Amino acid sequence: MQHPSQATTLTPDVSRLKAGEMNLGTSIMAVAFEGGVVVGADSRTTMGSFIANRVTDKLTYLSDRIYCCRSGSAADTQAHVVTAQLSQYEMTHGEKPTVHIAATMLEGIIYQNKDRLSAGIIVAGWDRIAGGTVYNIPLGGGLFSAPWCIAGSGSTFVWGYCDKTFEPGWNKDQTLEFVRDTLSLAMSRDGSSGGTIRMAIITEEGVERVFVPGDKLPNYGGDRV
Template identity: 25%
Template sequence: MVASMDVPAKGGFSFDLCPRNGMLEKKGLKVPGFRKTGTTIVGLVFADGVVLGADTRATEGPIVADKNCEKIHYMAPNIYCCGAGTAADTEAVTDIKVMLALPLFSVELIVLDHIYTRFIHMVPQTLPFATMGSGSLAAMSVFESKYKEGLTREEGIQLVSEAICAGIFNDLGSGSNVDVCVITKGKTEYLRNHQLPNPTTYVSSKGYNFVQGQTEVLSTKITSLKMKGEVTIGDAMEE
């Protein structure tokens, strides 16, 4: 007779709290929302290796938090991954060199001669090209219409750059510049800010010339506020 022993719970989703959450929602507790993230990341296989690319816009909801962040992360001399999702999670995961699927977090893992893409709750897939992030549909349209086997290095870089630009110009969550990483046998090239498709070219026709650290005050309006329960001298005299 084998003695019974406690077996650790298997991994996966637990729905034990679903009845409780439903009851709290019926009582008026608002279910927490989620924040939409934005990114365009791509990768393709060319004749001698792989090319991957990413935009450089980091957002916090509707706010552009960083115009030139890095989304291509080093994992090993011939292994890089592009992060799409919660930036803190992508950096933490790649720092420990482990591939995970976290909430609101998906990554593309690019290995020499192959592209492995992993979506949330899905097993890795090996593909000749892949796109992810909120701008992935725009980028995929470029790949599906122009990708071919046996691309040269220059053709691969050009196609990746074009796909990232498609995300930058058609997705509000993507923007700024184009980063490219080329991985070949025994060599890796990280082309930081390979393209700058959004240069600042606006020049005011009025010829403003502000002194650094100083902005002209056009008008001033001061409104006196009265705290609740506070009585001013004028009010007291009227009473």
């Protein structure tokens, strides 16, 4: 019989991160309304427990009236190659790409490199065929269309709020308020999300950027830095 002092101590491996990989976080969101979409994100970039940037712009231009929101590794979510491909598409076909085409291009890159990239993307915008549309591309690939989408570490805290609060048929102002309030709630609960909120209203008329500083956000009881 083995003496208690000689017993092997088992240490559970609770980390799912690869060697040298940082634990990153964010809160991103997109919601479609009649005539367009609203995209939004917090502005905190983290490296583990270290806040690397408090005012990051996570809304990335892809093409005319098409943007993406980025979560995961900041380096892995850079979408410059897709922007170049969409520009080439417009020159080749003589027409602007749709939101679905942009989302499909990004999804292809993420799926083909699913073992190398840590990237979760929301693609949203307006085009003349489908109007305002939202596509979710989770880690590892996949393409899902929905009237609204949230992602990032902060999203786990607000799924229930979104399910209960969202109503089809909202106008632009109601949708903008919904995105602001949802992201503010996520930021108050998720330690890896914070800073300010950057939003963009995308319609046939163009893109309107909206900035909400941290001290102007609804306060749900959490301190923001």
